Amino acid sequence: MDLTVLLILTVGVFIGFYVQTVIGFAGSLIALPILLLGMQLQDAIAYISIFYLFSSAFLITKEWKNIDKKIIFKLAITSVIGVILGITLLTYSKPIVLKKGLGVFILLYVAYVLYGKKKIKLNKGGVISFGVIAGFFSGLFSTGGPLYVICIENSVKDIKALRATMIGVLGLVTLTRVPALAVSGILKFSHLEMTLLVFPVFLFAQFLGKRTFIKINESGFKKLLMVLLCVSGLILIV
Secondary structure (H helix, E strand, O other), X not given: OOHHHHHHHHHHHHXXXXXXXXXXXXXXXXXXXXXXXXXXXXXXXXXXXXXXXXXXXXXXXXXXXXXXXXXXXXXXXXXXXXXXXXXXXXXXXXXXXXXXXXXXHHHHHHHHHHHOOOOOOOOHXXXXXXXXXXXXXXXXXXXXXXXXXXXXXXOOXXXXXXXXXXXXXXXXXXXXXXXXXXXXXXXXXXHHHHHHHHHHXXXXXXXXXXHHHHHOOHHHHHHHHHHHHHHHHXXXXX
C-alpha cells in the first residue's frame, strides 16, 4: 500500500465531500485537483465516483422531501447519454490533456460566478442541451455540478430546494457513472479496498458538513470556495 496515495486520498475526500455536503455540489471540483497530486486521472475519478455513491445515498434520504422530482425526470435521459460519452472519452484520451482541460473548465466556472451579470435563462431545448453537457463532464471529470446548477436555477428559487434537487440529480448521475466505469475497466476492485480505509473520514466530512450547513454564512463560504477553485484550476493547467 502506498501511504502517500492513502494520505492524499484522505485529504481530498475529506475536503471535497465536506464542501459537497454543505452546498450540494462542487465536491469533485475541490477533491479532484488534490487527488491528482498523487494518482492518475482515471484512478481519481474512480475513487470520487465511489464516494459520490455513498454521499448521494446518505443525502437523498435526508433531502427527499425537498427534491423537485419534475426536474430530475427532465434531466434523466440527457444526463445518462452525456455520462456515457464522457466516460468513453476518459477511457481513450490522454490524461495530461484532460487535466489541463479540467483546469480551464474550473476557471471558466469561477469567472462565470464572479463576473456573470445575468443568470443564463434556458428554454426546454436549452435544458436538454445543458443536461447532455453536464452529464458529459460528470462522466469525464465528475464535475457536471456547475452546469446542473444553471439548469436547476431556472426552475427552483428556494435555496433548500435548489440544494436538494442538485443532490438528487448528482445521485442519478452517479448511479449511471459507477456501473459504466466498472464496465470500461476504469473502476477496479483495488479502488474499493482503498475506499474502505478512508470511509470513516468520509463519514466525518458528511457529519461536519451537515452541521456547517445549519450555521452557514453563505456569502463568506462561497467566496472561500471560489478562491480554492481558482487555485486548483491554475495548478492543473500549469
